[in-house]
Amino acid sequence: MTSPYPLAAIAGILIVALSLAALLIWVERRLLALWQDRYGPNRVGPFGLLQVVADMIKIFAKEDWLPPFADKAVFIIAPAIIMVTVLLSFAVVPFSPGIIVVDLNIALLFFLGMSSLGVYSIVLAGWASDSKYSLLGGLRAAAQMISYEVFMSLSLMGVVLLAGSFRLSAIVEAQKKLWFIVPQFLGFVLFLIAGVAEARRSPFDLPEAEAELVAGFHSEYSGMKFGMFFVGEYLGVILISSMITVLFFGGWLGPWLPPIVWFLIKMFAFICFFILLRASLPRLRFDQLMSWGWKVMLPLALLNLIVTGAVVVAWR
């Protein structure tokens, strides 16, 4: 199952994921503009596509400023953590048969573990900045991501029960007859919500809440360090979209077209849905976010797990 040329797979996935993340900045701006009856960036290059290049040149040319009051080592390492954890998660995503870096038998747990580690990046960034807005953003991020982590993993256990494996390629293979969106619809909804919260996207973008916290945990960051947070967020969106595709929409499975094309189509649909969510929903209040997570989503996830388990046991 694993790619015969692992280095080529690593390089290819890295390049594609990173350039896709950069491109997403343009995609998001164009789509937001579309849904707000505007045009968005359309001047630089064809359809404004070179806007990404212009932004990259700009962000590289910015002063890379270290605040004198910051905790230097932690401040520098924090943006690296998010990139590392998200990119490591991409190692286990089966894009299509053969295009996967490593086909772990605990891939799903690896993904969950990596996304939990990603919280460190934000908490440490908020802490090391030594500024009250950053700290507040970091605190919120910690609380939010820990709460949503819980039912995110629980919502996936139904899929694991049905597929009988933590191996992502096995989960995809198990969906040959029926995508898991049908038997696990509740699990899908829960995972979608948790995924949005995990990627810190609107309406769960409380850690950065530009209206109230300036920019939350990254308000003290500039230059490419800020850019890494930004790219990390978009990589997170891509990652969550590909995980939804793998877990609930049959990954690369589909007729006529080559498998990788099917995967990319499904993934892009979810990326667009993420952006649509941002275009339409207002940000939650923090107490609403927490009570929603613990009082509604967690019991639902448990219920989903119990019912799925009972059905699977009864079936066998």
Place this chain on the structure above:
Amino acid sequence: MWSLIETIWNVFLHSFHKRVTIQYPEQKPYMAPRSRARIILSRDPDGGERCVACYLCAIACPVDCIALQATEDKDERRYPEFFRINFSRCIFCGYCEEACPTYAIQLTPDFEMAEYNRQNLVYEKEDLLIDGPGKYPGYNYWRVSGARIAGKDKGEAENEAPPVDLRSLMP
């Protein structure tokens, strides 16, 4: 919960709406005929300058961007020796147009007057003066006003009664 889904759907429907953006340099916006932008000085139908250099526009101007100097020509008609508008100061409020007693100074819908050099925004009289009567065709101040100029005495203007002899006792 249902309202959230409805919101998302309604926002999605905006994919098929017409975009409101006007692609400016290629596509010009509609400017209303009375919109206030570049200031001009108009002429009366006979081709003479309408401005009588009364200074009312310069006084009305809240940012003091109008400078002029009055003088008289050989027909004893007042006219501005120079007339200067500093458009880097002008706020296009239109008070000068309202103050003008002779319809001479007018605001036009042309707003494209960006310059790289600030000095180029100072418009002199030859830049401001246009050939036509602007928004008020057919109006000639000197023909209707009671002011005396060479070739037109008191009481000889259109619809003007002859001057009253204050020293006479006759009704």
